[in-house]
Amino acid sequence: MNISAYHYCFNGIVRREILRFLEQRSRLFSSLIRPLLWLIVFAAGFRSALGVSIMEPYGTYITYQQYITPGLGCMIILFNGMQSSLSMVYDREMGSMKVLLMSPMPRSFLLFSKLVAGAILSTLQVIIFLLITRVVGVDIEFYGYITAIPAIFLVSFFLSALGLMLANLITQLENFAGVMNFVIFPMFFLSSALYPLWKMQEASLWLFWICQYNPFTHCVELLRFALYGQINGSALAVVLGASVVSAVFALSSFKARK
Amino acid sequence: MNIVIENVSYHYGKKVALDSVSLDLTPGINLMLGPNGAGKSTLFLLLTGLLNAKSGLIKVNDFDYQKNRSSIMADMGVVFQQSTLDLDLSVQQNLLYFAALHGISPANALDNITPMLAQLELADRLKDKVRTLNGGHRRRVEIVRALIHQPKVLLLDEPTVGLDIESRALIIKHVRALGDSLGLCVLWATHLMDEVRERDNLIVINQGKINAQGITSQLCKKYNAPDVYQLYRQLTNNCEVM
Numbered sequence: 045m046n047i048s049a050y051h052y053c054f055n056g057i058v059r060r061e062i063l064r065f066l067e068q069r070s071r072l073f074s075s076l077i078r079p080l081l082w083l084i085v086f087a088a089g090f091r092s093a094l095g096v097s098i099m100e101p102y103g104t105y106i107t108y109q110q111y112i113t114p115g116l117g118c119m120i121i122l123f124n125g126m127q128s129s130l131s132m133v134y135d136r137e138m139g140s141m142k143v144l145l146m147s148p149m150p151r152s153f154l155l156f157s158k159l160v161a162g163a164i165l166s167t168l169q170v171i172i173f174l175l176i177t178r179v180v181g182v183d184i185e186f187y188g189y190i191t192a193i194p195a196i197f198l199v200s201f202f203l204s205a206l207g208l209m210l211a212n213l214i215t216q217l218e219n220f221a222g223v224m225n226f227v228i229f230p231m232f233f234l235s236s237a238l239y240p241l242w243k244m245q246e247a248s249l250w251l252f253w254i255c256q257y258n259p260f261t262h263c264v265e266l267l268r269f270a271l272y273g274q275i276n277g278s279a280l281a282v283v284l285g286a287s288v289v290s291a292v293f294a295l296s297s298f299k300a301r302k
Numbered sequence: 303m304n305i306v307i308e309n310v311s312y313h314y315g316k317k318v319a320l321d322s323v324s325l326d327l328t329p330g331i332n333l334m335l336g337p338n339g340a341g342k343s344t345l346f347l348l349l350t351g352l353l354n355a356k357s358g359l360i361k362v363n364d365f366d367y368q369k370n371r372s373s374i375m376a377d378m379g380v381v382f383q384q385s386t387l388d389l390d391l392s393v394q395q396n397l398l399y400f401a402a403l404h405g406i407s408p409a410n411a412l413d414n415i416t417p418m419l420a421q422l423e424l425a426d427r428l429k430d431k432v433r434t435l436n437g438g439h440r441r442r443v444e445i446v447r448a449l450i451h452q453p454k455v456l457l458l459d460e461p462t463v464g465l466d467i468e469s470r471a472l473i474i475k476h477v478r479a480l481g482d483s484l485g486l487c488v489l490w491a492t493h494l495m496d497e498v499r500e501r502d503n504l505i506v507i508n509q510g511k512i513n514a515q516g517i518t519s520q521l522c523k524k525y526n527a528p529d530v531y532q533l534y535r536q537l538t539n540n541c542e543v544m
Protein backbone atom coordinates (compact mmCIF):
# COMPACT_ATOMS: atom_id res chain seq x y z
CA MET A 45 0.00 0.00 0.00
CA ASN A 46 1.37 3.42 -0.95
CA ILE A 47 0.95 6.76 0.80
CA SER A 48 -2.06 7.79 -1.30
CA ALA A 49 -3.86 4.58 -0.28
CA TYR A 50 -3.36 5.53 3.37
CA HIS A 51 -4.57 9.02 2.58
CA TYR A 52 -7.79 7.77 0.94
CA CYS A 53 -8.35 5.34 3.78
CA PHE A 54 -7.92 7.97 6.49
CA ASN A 55 -10.16 10.43 4.62
CA GLY A 56 -12.77 7.73 4.12
CA ILE A 57 -12.92 6.88 7.81
CA VAL A 58 -13.10 10.52 8.93
CA ARG A 59 -15.66 11.37 6.24
CA ARG A 60 -17.88 8.46 7.25
CA GLU A 61 -17.88 9.49 10.92
CA ILE A 62 -18.77 13.06 10.00
CA LEU A 63 -21.53 11.93 7.62
CA ARG A 64 -22.97 9.65 10.28
CA PHE A 65 -22.87 12.46 12.79
CA LEU A 66 -24.65 14.83 10.41
CA GLU A 67 -27.30 12.17 9.77
CA GLN A 68 -27.86 11.62 13.47
CA ARG A 69 -28.65 15.18 14.54
CA SER A 70 -30.15 14.00 17.82
CA ARG A 71 -26.62 12.96 18.84
CA LEU A 72 -25.51 16.60 18.83
CA PHE A 73 -28.58 17.66 20.76
CA SER A 74 -28.20 14.97 23.39
CA SER A 75 -24.48 15.62 23.79
CA LEU A 76 -25.12 19.31 24.44
CA ILE A 77 -28.19 19.09 26.65
CA ARG A 78 -26.36 17.49 29.62
CA PRO A 79 -23.62 20.12 30.03
CA LEU A 80 -26.06 22.93 29.28
CA LEU A 81 -28.32 21.73 32.08
CA TRP A 82 -25.33 21.72 34.41
CA LEU A 83 -24.37 25.19 33.27
CA ILE A 84 -27.81 26.78 33.37
CA VAL A 85 -29.44 24.97 36.28
CA PHE A 86 -26.72 23.52 38.49
CA ALA A 87 -24.31 26.43 38.17
CA ALA A 88 -27.08 28.98 38.78
CA GLY A 89 -28.16 27.15 41.94
CA PHE A 90 -24.64 26.78 43.32
CA ARG A 91 -23.35 30.12 42.20
CA SER A 92 -23.75 31.80 45.57
CA ALA A 93 -22.99 28.67 47.58
CA LEU A 94 -19.53 28.27 46.08
CA GLY A 95 -18.82 31.95 45.64
CA VAL A 96 -16.29 33.46 43.30
CA SER A 97 -12.54 33.55 43.44
CA ILE A 98 -9.38 34.75 41.75
CA MET A 99 -7.17 31.96 40.44
CA GLU A 100 -5.08 31.10 37.43
CA PRO A 101 -5.60 31.55 34.51
CA TYR A 102 -8.32 34.06 35.38
CA GLY A 103 -7.04 37.56 36.00
CA THR A 104 -10.08 38.67 37.92
CA TYR A 105 -13.10 37.42 39.82
CA ILE A 106 -15.12 35.02 37.76
CA THR A 107 -18.55 33.53 38.08
CA TYR A 108 -19.07 29.86 38.86
CA GLN A 109 -20.52 29.42 35.36
CA GLN A 110 -17.30 30.74 33.92
CA TYR A 111 -15.35 28.34 36.13
CA ILE A 112 -17.18 25.15 35.22
CA THR A 113 -17.36 25.81 31.46
CA PRO A 114 -14.06 24.01 30.63
CA GLY A 115 -15.08 21.10 32.85
CA LEU A 116 -18.40 20.80 31.07
CA GLY A 117 -16.64 20.96 27.71
CA CYS A 118 -14.50 18.05 28.86
CA MET A 119 -17.64 16.30 30.07
CA ILE A 120 -18.94 16.30 26.49
CA ILE A 121 -15.67 14.76 25.34
CA LEU A 122 -15.69 12.20 28.14
CA PHE A 123 -19.18 10.95 27.29
CA ASN A 124 -18.45 11.03 23.56
CA GLY A 125 -15.21 9.14 23.96
CA MET A 126 -16.79 6.44 26.08
CA GLN A 127 -19.92 6.11 23.98
CA SER A 128 -18.21 5.98 20.60
CA SER A 129 -15.66 3.48 21.78
CA LEU A 130 -18.20 1.33 23.52
CA SER A 131 -20.22 1.23 20.33
CA MET A 132 -17.22 -0.66 19.00
CA VAL A 133 -18.17 -3.46 21.38
CA TYR A 134 -21.43 -3.77 19.50
CA ASP A 135 -19.87 -3.23 16.08
CA ARG A 136 -17.21 -5.80 16.81
CA GLU A 137 -19.84 -8.48 17.04
CA MET A 138 -22.15 -7.63 14.21
CA GLY A 139 -21.65 -4.32 12.55
CA SER A 140 -19.35 -2.01 10.75
CA MET A 141 -16.27 -3.05 12.69
CA LYS A 142 -16.11 -6.23 10.60
CA VAL A 143 -15.99 -4.12 7.45
CA LEU A 144 -13.33 -1.87 8.92
CA LEU A 145 -11.14 -4.78 9.97
CA MET A 146 -11.43 -6.40 6.54
CA SER A 147 -9.32 -3.57 5.16
CA PRO A 148 -5.80 -4.52 4.06
CA MET A 149 -4.46 -1.52 5.98
CA PRO A 150 -2.77 -2.24 9.32
CA ARG A 151 -5.34 -2.52 12.08
CA SER A 152 -3.49 -0.04 14.25
CA PHE A 153 -3.77 2.53 11.44
CA LEU A 154 -7.50 1.85 11.01
CA LEU A 155 -8.20 2.23 14.71
CA PHE A 156 -5.96 5.28 14.97
CA SER A 157 -7.93 6.88 12.11
CA LYS A 158 -11.15 6.06 13.90
CA LEU A 159 -9.84 7.66 17.09
CA VAL A 160 -8.85 10.80 15.17
CA ALA A 161 -12.28 10.90 13.52
CA GLY A 162 -13.94 10.65 16.92
CA ALA A 163 -11.69 13.41 18.26
CA ILE A 164 -12.64 15.71 15.37
CA LEU A 165 -16.34 15.18 16.10
CA SER A 166 -15.85 15.84 19.81
CA THR A 167 -13.91 19.00 19.00
CA LEU A 168 -16.76 20.28 16.84
CA GLN A 169 -19.30 19.60 19.58
CA VAL A 170 -17.27 21.34 22.26
CA ILE A 171 -16.77 24.40 20.06
CA ILE A 172 -20.54 24.56 19.49
CA PHE A 173 -21.07 24.20 23.26
CA LEU A 174 -18.59 26.99 24.00
CA LEU A 175 -20.34 29.28 21.53
CA ILE A 176 -23.71 28.56 23.18
CA THR A 177 -22.30 29.38 26.63
CA ARG A 178 -22.00 33.00 25.52
CA VAL A 179 -25.79 33.19 25.73
CA VAL A 180 -25.67 32.52 29.48
CA GLY A 181 -22.95 35.06 30.07
CA VAL A 182 -19.76 33.00 29.83
CA ASP A 183 -17.27 35.43 28.43
CA ILE A 184 -14.49 33.99 26.28
CA GLU A 185 -12.35 36.13 24.00
CA PHE A 186 -12.46 35.23 20.32
CA TYR A 187 -8.84 34.06 20.35
CA GLY A 188 -9.77 31.69 23.17
CA TYR A 189 -11.90 29.63 20.80
CA ILE A 190 -8.96 29.31 18.45
CA THR A 191 -6.35 28.48 21.08
CA ALA A 192 -8.72 25.97 22.67
CA ILE A 193 -9.04 23.87 19.50
CA PRO A 194 -5.73 21.97 19.83
CA ALA A 195 -6.36 21.40 23.54
CA ILE A 196 -9.88 20.09 22.87
CA PHE A 197 -8.56 17.83 20.13
CA LEU A 198 -5.81 16.40 22.32
CA VAL A 199 -8.21 15.78 25.21
CA SER A 200 -10.68 14.18 22.77
CA PHE A 201 -8.03 11.90 21.39
CA PHE A 202 -6.95 10.85 24.88
CA LEU A 203 -10.47 10.10 26.06
CA SER A 204 -11.32 8.21 22.85
CA ALA A 205 -8.22 6.08 23.30
CA LEU A 206 -9.17 5.49 26.92
CA GLY A 207 -12.63 4.44 25.75
CA LEU A 208 -11.09 2.04 23.24
CA MET A 209 -9.00 0.55 26.01
CA LEU A 210 -12.16 -0.03 28.01
CA ALA A 211 -13.89 -1.47 24.96
CA ASN A 212 -11.15 -4.10 24.88
CA LEU A 213 -12.09 -5.12 28.39
CA ILE A 214 -15.85 -5.07 27.96
CA THR A 215 -17.62 -7.86 26.14
CA GLN A 216 -21.22 -6.67 26.30
CA LEU A 217 -22.78 -3.32 25.57
CA GLU A 218 -25.01 -3.73 28.62
CA ASN A 219 -21.92 -3.11 30.75
CA PHE A 220 -22.07 0.55 29.78
CA ALA A 221 -23.98 1.24 33.00
CA GLY A 222 -20.99 -0.12 34.87
CA VAL A 223 -18.69 2.16 32.92
CA MET A 224 -20.90 5.12 33.85
CA ASN A 225 -20.66 4.27 37.54
CA PHE A 226 -17.05 3.19 37.74
CA VAL A 227 -15.32 5.32 35.11
CA ILE A 228 -17.23 8.36 33.88
CA PHE A 229 -18.70 9.64 37.15
CA PRO A 230 -15.58 9.11 39.30
CA MET A 231 -13.39 10.70 36.63
CA PHE A 232 -15.67 13.69 36.37
CA PHE A 233 -16.41 14.29 40.04
CA LEU A 234 -12.86 13.58 41.22
CA SER A 235 -11.46 16.36 39.09
CA SER A 236 -11.28 20.12 38.97
CA ALA A 237 -14.27 20.26 36.60
CA LEU A 238 -16.80 21.44 39.20
CA TYR A 239 -14.67 22.88 41.98
CA PRO A 240 -11.11 24.17 42.26
CA LEU A 241 -8.69 21.73 43.84
CA TRP A 242 -7.80 24.08 46.69
CA LYS A 243 -11.39 23.79 47.83
CA MET A 244 -11.10 20.01 47.65
CA GLN A 245 -7.86 20.22 49.64
CA GLU A 246 -9.66 22.11 52.39
CA ALA A 247 -12.32 19.41 52.53
CA SER A 248 -10.19 16.27 52.29
CA LEU A 249 -6.52 15.78 51.62
CA TRP A 250 -6.80 12.25 50.25
CA LEU A 251 -9.57 13.31 47.87
CA PHE A 252 -7.36 16.16 46.77
CA TRP A 253 -4.56 13.77 45.88
CA ILE A 254 -6.91 11.48 43.99
CA CYS A 255 -8.03 14.52 42.00
CA GLN A 256 -4.43 15.47 41.39
CA TYR A 257 -3.65 12.04 39.95
CA ASN A 258 -6.83 11.91 37.89
CA PRO A 259 -5.80 12.63 34.26
CA PHE A 260 -9.23 14.16 33.66
CA THR A 261 -8.23 17.00 36.03
CA HIS A 262 -5.36 17.76 33.69
CA CYS A 263 -7.68 17.62 30.67
CA VAL A 264 -9.88 20.25 32.31
CA GLU A 265 -6.95 22.43 33.28
CA LEU A 266 -5.42 22.18 29.82
CA LEU A 267 -8.66 23.44 28.30
CA ARG A 268 -9.17 26.08 31.01
CA PHE A 269 -5.79 27.66 30.29
CA ALA A 270 -6.13 27.24 26.52
CA LEU A 271 -9.39 29.21 26.57
CA TYR A 272 -7.33 32.14 27.81
CA GLY A 273 -4.54 31.67 25.31
CA GLN A 274 -2.22 30.06 27.86
CA ILE A 275 -0.50 26.70 28.09
CA ASN A 276 -0.56 24.79 31.33
CA GLY A 277 2.71 22.90 30.91
CA SER A 278 2.13 20.17 33.49
CA ALA A 279 -1.41 19.52 32.23
CA LEU A 280 -0.14 19.35 28.67
CA ALA A 281 2.56 16.87 29.64
CA VAL A 282 0.14 14.64 31.54
CA VAL A 283 -2.49 14.65 28.78
CA LEU A 284 0.11 14.05 26.07
CA GLY A 285 1.68 11.21 28.03
CA ALA A 286 -1.67 9.67 28.91
CA SER A 287 -2.74 9.93 25.25
CA VAL A 288 0.32 8.09 24.02
CA VAL A 289 0.07 5.38 26.68
CA SER A 290 -3.67 4.78 26.18
CA ALA A 291 -3.43 4.87 22.39
CA VAL A 292 -0.53 2.41 22.29
CA PHE A 293 -2.23 0.09 24.75
CA ALA A 294 -5.63 0.35 23.06
CA LEU A 295 -4.33 -0.16 19.53
CA SER A 296 -2.03 -3.02 20.40
CA SER A 297 -4.55 -4.91 22.51
CA PHE A 298 -7.60 -4.52 20.29
CA LYS A 299 -9.16 -7.81 19.35
CA ALA A 300 -11.66 -8.20 16.57
CA ARG A 301 -13.85 -10.53 18.56
CA LYS A 302 -13.99 -11.82 22.09
CA MET B 303 -5.66 -18.17 -6.51
CA ASN B 304 -6.35 -20.95 -4.06
CA ILE B 305 -7.21 -21.38 -0.40
CA VAL B 306 -5.66 -24.15 1.64
CA ILE B 307 -7.06 -25.03 5.04
CA GLU B 308 -5.18 -27.68 7.00
CA ASN B 309 -6.41 -29.26 10.22
CA VAL B 310 -8.06 -26.08 11.45
CA SER B 311 -9.92 -26.27 14.75
CA TYR B 312 -11.84 -23.66 16.66
CA HIS B 313 -13.95 -23.79 19.79
CA TYR B 314 -16.06 -21.31 21.75
CA GLY B 315 -15.31 -22.27 25.32
CA LYS B 316 -16.04 -25.98 25.46
CA LYS B 317 -18.22 -26.00 22.34
CA VAL B 318 -16.30 -27.22 19.33
CA ALA B 319 -17.19 -25.19 16.23
CA LEU B 320 -14.60 -26.65 13.84
CA ASP B 321 -12.78 -29.91 14.35
CA SER B 322 -9.62 -30.51 12.26
CA VAL B 323 -11.08 -29.08 9.08
CA SER B 324 -9.01 -29.47 5.91
CA LEU B 325 -10.05 -28.04 2.54
CA ASP B 326 -8.50 -27.11 -0.75
CA LEU B 327 -10.44 -24.45 -2.66
CA THR B 328 -9.69 -23.55 -6.26
CA PRO B 329 -11.13 -20.96 -8.71
CA GLY B 330 -14.79 -21.49 -9.48
CA ILE B 331 -17.80 -22.08 -7.26
CA ASN B 332 -17.06 -23.89 -4.00
CA LEU B 333 -20.39 -24.47 -2.39
CA MET B 334 -20.41 -25.25 1.29
CA LEU B 335 -23.57 -26.97 2.38
CA GLY B 336 -24.43 -27.55 5.99
CA PRO B 337 -27.20 -27.08 8.55
CA ASN B 338 -27.33 -24.13 10.94
CA GLY B 339 -24.54 -24.39 13.51
CA ALA B 340 -22.43 -26.62 11.29
CA GLY B 341 -19.44 -24.26 11.54
CA LYS B 342 -19.78 -22.36 8.26
CA SER B 343 -19.79 -18.88 9.77
CA THR B 344 -16.89 -19.72 12.07
CA LEU B 345 -14.89 -20.84 9.06
CA PHE B 346 -15.72 -17.55 7.35
CA LEU B 347 -14.57 -15.56 10.37
CA LEU B 348 -11.30 -17.48 10.32
CA LEU B 349 -10.87 -16.92 6.60
CA THR B 350 -11.47 -13.19 7.02
CA GLY B 351 -8.96 -12.98 9.87
CA LEU B 352 -11.63 -11.86 12.34
CA LEU B 353 -10.91 -14.97 14.38
CA ASN B 354 -7.60 -16.70 14.87
CA ALA B 355 -7.53 -20.47 14.52
CA LYS B 356 -6.74 -22.30 17.74
CA SER B 357 -4.78 -24.83 15.71
CA GLY B 358 -4.05 -25.64 12.09
CA LEU B 359 -3.07 -23.51 9.12
CA ILE B 360 -4.92 -21.34 6.62
CA LYS B 361 -3.17 -20.09 3.51
CA VAL B 362 -4.59 -17.91 0.77
CA ASN B 363 -2.50 -18.03 -2.40
CA ASP B 364 0.41 -19.30 -0.30
CA PHE B 365 0.16 -16.32 2.06
CA ASP B 366 -0.55 -16.96 5.73
CA TYR B 367 -2.46 -14.63 8.01
CA GLN B 368 0.27 -13.98 10.53
CA LYS B 369 2.75 -12.61 7.99
CA ASN B 370 0.69 -11.46 5.02
CA ARG B 371 -2.70 -10.34 6.33
CA SER B 372 -2.61 -7.21 4.16
CA SER B 373 -2.02 -9.12 0.91
CA ILE B 374 -4.77 -11.60 1.74
CA MET B 375 -7.32 -8.91 2.58
CA ALA B 376 -6.48 -6.94 -0.57
CA ASP B 377 -7.59 -9.94 -2.63
CA MET B 378 -10.64 -10.91 -0.60
CA GLY B 379 -14.25 -9.79 -0.90
CA VAL B 380 -16.81 -10.85 1.68
CA VAL B 381 -20.56 -10.78 2.12
CA PHE B 382 -21.35 -11.60 5.72
CA GLN B 383 -24.48 -13.40 6.83
CA GLN B 384 -25.73 -10.34 8.69
CA SER B 385 -25.88 -7.06 6.83
CA THR B 386 -22.97 -4.75 7.62
CA LEU B 387 -24.15 -1.75 5.60
CA ASP B 388 -24.56 1.58 7.32
CA LEU B 389 -28.29 2.28 7.19
CA ASP B 390 -27.91 6.02 7.73
CA LEU B 391 -25.68 6.50 4.71
CA SER B 392 -26.53 6.30 1.02
CA VAL B 393 -25.56 3.42 -1.25
CA GLN B 394 -22.81 5.57 -2.76
CA GLN B 395 -21.49 6.67 0.63
CA ASN B 396 -21.36 3.07 1.84
CA LEU B 397 -19.54 1.91 -1.26
CA LEU B 398 -17.06 4.80 -1.29
CA TYR B 399 -16.29 4.19 2.37
CA PHE B 400 -15.43 0.59 1.68
CA ALA B 401 -13.35 1.58 -1.34
CA ALA B 402 -11.47 4.05 0.83
CA LEU B 403 -10.68 1.27 3.31
CA HIS B 404 -8.93 -0.45 0.43
CA GLY B 405 -7.05 2.71 -0.49
CA ILE B 406 -9.12 3.37 -3.63
CA SER B 407 -9.87 6.97 -4.59
CA PRO B 408 -13.54 8.03 -4.87
CA ALA B 409 -13.17 8.60 -8.64
CA ASN B 410 -11.73 5.14 -9.28
CA ALA B 411 -14.28 3.56 -6.99
CA LEU B 412 -17.16 5.18 -8.88
CA ASP B 413 -15.73 3.84 -12.13
CA ASN B 414 -15.79 0.33 -10.66
CA ILE B 415 -19.17 0.67 -8.97
CA THR B 416 -21.26 2.06 -11.81
CA PRO B 417 -21.27 -0.97 -14.16
CA MET B 418 -21.70 -3.43 -11.28
CA LEU B 419 -24.72 -1.58 -9.95
CA ALA B 420 -26.20 -1.56 -13.45
CA GLN B 421 -25.72 -5.33 -13.74
CA LEU B 422 -27.55 -5.81 -10.46
CA GLU B 423 -30.32 -3.38 -11.47
CA LEU B 424 -29.43 -0.82 -8.83
CA ALA B 425 -28.02 1.99 -10.94
CA ASP B 426 -30.83 4.36 -10.01
CA ARG B 427 -30.48 3.73 -6.26
CA LEU B 428 -26.96 5.13 -5.87
CA LYS B 429 -28.04 8.20 -3.93
CA ASP B 430 -30.71 6.46 -1.85
CA LYS B 431 -30.23 5.78 1.83
CA VAL B 432 -29.62 2.11 2.51
CA ARG B 433 -32.45 2.28 5.06
CA THR B 434 -34.90 2.77 2.18
CA LEU B 435 -33.76 -0.39 0.33
CA ASN B 436 -35.42 -3.77 0.75
CA GLY B 437 -33.48 -6.84 1.88
CA GLY B 438 -32.75 -8.03 -1.65
CA HIS B 439 -31.41 -4.67 -2.75
CA ARG B 440 -29.24 -4.39 0.36
CA ARG B 441 -27.74 -7.79 -0.41
CA ARG B 442 -26.98 -6.71 -3.96
CA VAL B 443 -25.24 -3.60 -2.64
CA GLU B 444 -23.17 -5.81 -0.36
CA ILE B 445 -22.15 -7.94 -3.33
CA VAL B 446 -21.10 -4.84 -5.27
CA ARG B 447 -19.19 -3.69 -2.19
CA ALA B 448 -17.39 -7.01 -1.94
CA LEU B 449 -16.19 -6.61 -5.54
CA ILE B 450 -15.15 -2.93 -5.62
CA HIS B 451 -11.48 -3.73 -5.11
CA GLN B 452 -11.56 -6.52 -7.72
CA PRO B 453 -10.74 -9.37 -5.36
CA LYS B 454 -9.65 -12.83 -6.45
CA VAL B 455 -11.50 -14.57 -3.62
CA LEU B 456 -15.16 -14.00 -2.85
CA LEU B 457 -16.66 -15.31 0.37
CA LEU B 458 -20.45 -15.42 0.60
CA ASP B 459 -21.98 -16.44 3.90
CA GLU B 460 -25.57 -17.45 3.15
CA PRO B 461 -26.12 -14.42 0.91
CA THR B 462 -29.61 -15.35 -0.25
CA VAL B 463 -31.24 -16.24 3.06
CA GLY B 464 -34.49 -14.40 3.60
CA LEU B 465 -34.66 -12.93 0.11
CA ASP B 466 -37.53 -13.05 -2.35
CA ILE B 467 -37.36 -15.38 -5.35
CA GLU B 468 -36.45 -12.65 -7.83
CA SER B 469 -33.56 -11.30 -5.73
CA ARG B 470 -32.27 -14.80 -5.04
CA ALA B 471 -32.31 -15.69 -8.72
CA LEU B 472 -30.50 -12.50 -9.70
CA ILE B 473 -27.82 -12.92 -7.05
CA ILE B 474 -27.24 -16.60 -7.88
CA LYS B 475 -26.98 -15.83 -11.59
CA HIS B 476 -24.63 -12.91 -11.00
CA VAL B 477 -22.29 -14.77 -8.66
CA ARG B 478 -22.12 -17.80 -10.94
CA ALA B 479 -21.28 -15.54 -13.87
CA LEU B 480 -18.50 -13.95 -11.79
CA GLY B 481 -17.08 -17.36 -10.96
CA ASP B 482 -17.06 -18.29 -14.64
CA SER B 483 -15.99 -15.04 -16.27
CA LEU B 484 -13.50 -13.62 -13.78
CA GLY B 485 -12.08 -16.89 -12.52
CA LEU B 486 -12.87 -15.90 -8.94
CA CYS B 487 -12.47 -18.43 -6.20
CA VAL B 488 -15.94 -18.27 -4.65
CA LEU B 489 -16.69 -19.91 -1.33
CA TRP B 490 -20.44 -19.87 -0.94
CA ALA B 491 -21.96 -21.11 2.29
CA THR B 492 -25.60 -22.08 2.20
CA HIS B 493 -28.17 -24.41 3.65
CA LEU B 494 -30.45 -24.02 0.63
CA MET B 495 -30.31 -27.17 -1.48
CA ASP B 496 -31.53 -25.58 -4.72
CA GLU B 497 -28.39 -23.43 -4.92
CA VAL B 498 -26.23 -26.48 -5.64
CA ARG B 499 -25.27 -27.31 -9.24
CA GLU B 500 -23.82 -30.55 -10.58
CA ARG B 501 -20.45 -29.09 -11.52
CA ASP B 502 -19.90 -27.18 -8.26
CA ASN B 503 -17.15 -28.18 -5.91
CA LEU B 504 -19.43 -29.26 -3.09
CA ILE B 505 -18.34 -29.28 0.53
CA VAL B 506 -20.65 -30.86 3.08
CA ILE B 507 -20.03 -29.70 6.63
CA ASN B 508 -21.79 -30.85 9.75
CA GLN B 509 -21.03 -30.46 13.46
CA GLY B 510 -17.72 -28.79 12.70
CA LYS B 511 -16.41 -31.54 10.43
CA ILE B 512 -16.07 -31.81 6.67
CA ASN B 513 -18.02 -34.91 5.72
CA ALA B 514 -17.30 -34.78 1.99
CA GLN B 515 -15.72 -32.61 -0.67
CA GLY B 516 -15.80 -33.01 -4.46
CA ILE B 517 -17.69 -32.28 -7.65
CA THR B 518 -21.38 -32.63 -6.86
CA SER B 519 -22.14 -35.20 -9.59
CA GLN B 520 -19.10 -37.30 -8.63
CA LEU B 521 -20.05 -37.23 -4.94
CA CYS B 522 -23.56 -38.38 -5.81
CA LYS B 523 -22.05 -41.31 -7.73
CA LYS B 524 -19.56 -42.11 -4.99
CA TYR B 525 -22.22 -42.24 -2.30
CA ASN B 526 -24.77 -43.81 -4.57
CA ALA B 527 -27.23 -40.96 -4.02
CA PRO B 528 -29.87 -40.19 -6.66
CA ASP B 529 -29.70 -36.43 -5.99
CA VAL B 530 -28.07 -33.77 -3.82
CA TYR B 531 -30.90 -33.96 -1.33
CA GLN B 532 -30.30 -37.65 -0.63
CA LEU B 533 -26.54 -37.13 -0.67
CA TYR B 534 -26.86 -34.42 1.92
CA ARG B 535 -29.10 -36.53 4.15
CA GLN B 536 -26.68 -39.44 3.97
CA LEU B 537 -23.70 -37.28 4.85
CA THR B 538 -25.36 -35.39 7.69
CA ASN B 539 -27.19 -38.22 9.41
CA ASN B 540 -30.56 -37.24 7.98
CA CYS B 541 -30.39 -33.54 8.77
CA GLU B 542 -33.39 -31.79 7.27
CA VAL B 543 -32.75 -29.34 4.45
CA MET B 544 -34.58 -26.44 2.86
